[in-house]
Amino acid sequence: METLITILVGILVTVAVYLLLSRSLIRIIIGTAVLSHAVHLLLMVMGGLKKGSAPLLGENATSYTDPLPQALILTAIVISFAVTAFLLVLGYRTYQETGLDDSKELRGFTDE
């Protein structure tokens, strides 16, 4: 299972890098979103996908799942959600102001 998810992470990173390298602004934004999902999965895998019971005090299970990766991912997901939302709005506002969706044409933009 770990191997499978690691391969999935690799595929997601590939897709994200492809999107990030494209010229269209909206593709870049989607690329960053995919990229952060890839790293969230990686965090999960690196903690180990264990099949224990929920880490509660007072229960008598033989093995417990490590709760830390899940806490980390939850925080990271919230943060990436906020950043993606901000970036989408930023991209939209830039398109409104400049009428450009092309990162090449936006380069070195100084016109006030």
Add this chain to the structure above:
Amino acid sequence: MNNIVVLPMVIPLLVGIILIFLRSYVKVQRVLSLIAVIATGIVSIYILNVIQSEGILRLDFGGWLPPYGILFVADSFSVLLVLTTAIVSTIILLYAFSTIGAVRENMYFYSFVLFLIAGVNGSFLTGDLFNLFVCFEVMLLASYVLITLGGRKVQLVESIKYVVINILSSWFFLLGIAYLYGSVGTLNMAHLSERIAEVGQGPLLTTISLIFLVVFSLKSGLLLYFWLPGSYSVPPTAIAALFGALLTKVGIYAMFRTFTLIFYHEPSITHTLIGIMAAITMIGGSIGAIAYKDVRQIVTYNVVITIGFILVGLAVSTEVAIMGSIYYLVHDMIIKALLFLLAGTMIYLTGTSRIEDMSGLIRNYPVLGWLFFLTTLSLAGIPPLSGFIGKLYVGQGAVEAGSYTLLAIAFLSSMFVLYSLLQIFMNAFWGETIISEDEETPLKNRLLVPCIILGVATIALGIGAESIAGYVSDAAKTLMNPQIYIDAVMNGNR
């Protein structure tokens, strides 16, 4: 356990949230935000003195003892930077009151400044790597908003670059955290240090440390500074000053923390690499600083040079050099704020940012001119001013460690700093004035007074270096002996 440690982060955060509800009362917002940053300063002075008598302070959130819970750790190094942050942000707020404009003030400007400060202080104080990531993001999100606030076209275009670069570096940060957790099984910095010392820093851990090097280089602008000049020159003066003084310093702080506390076992790889990157940064920054004729660009490239210089201390990694870096870090936060404010004031007065279009400003505004000259001298490291002592110690450390190439590049880059700023001085302040008496824009005291306070601060820090010497040497001692930090966190279960 000492609850006061959390205040430098909580005060700005709470006041920032309260200010959201006071949107239309601009005067109240000003007063409250000023009180918040001053309170942070007072608290940090208190903490700094408690640390001297009681050792490193720690706050375990929810009473979970390390390594299980998350925690804040306050040692001299972090609290010194918190204190400097408070001082600098107080003065920048004073400047912002009269320059930032009603549009921004109504759009939650003060809230976001306070959130930024909360994030910066949190990054300085945290003792947990993932918490560091979270505080970085708090700070970065606030900075994204501040850089785009106002929504001029050029701001929007530059900020896309800034935001995407920072998302990428945050991605690398999470990648490093994931690998580190997978291989060592903890994220508490002291616990990490202990475990890595036990298992030895093998090739895998060294590679992970290089991921962190990339992350913090992107944040601090070490070598990977290509995003910096653009995004630091578009926002209005007060915000640019806040960024120039605070944001890159957080990356530098994180780099010092990780490479003295956690990954200090393979200096021949990591610290050599930091040295090479610092050298290239200084060279690149120097070229940038003399290549441009635009005040804003020259000033932002001066930020780049300084980053390289401070990290020479880390690359050399002797106690004296680290002391020098800490002095220089504190000095630089003050002087960069001053430099950005002066540059902004010049642009405000002349209406242009190109130095060929300015001339003889010193005849119209003598105080401004001499303040700029003072800044130039202080940045170049002329003795009575604050830059000198840092440069002296970094140089001394480099000689002790025998890294003469770094030393030569570091001091040559100081020459370029001097040259680039003197170029502004000669072009813009010297010569015949082109502004006649009646065209002259009056220089309001509200603009000048914050600059004067910072100018006095740089003189005071230079002459009164004795007064912070105790704190700085304590900070350097803690950085060079990770065991002190580990003991305070892991064993001092008070």
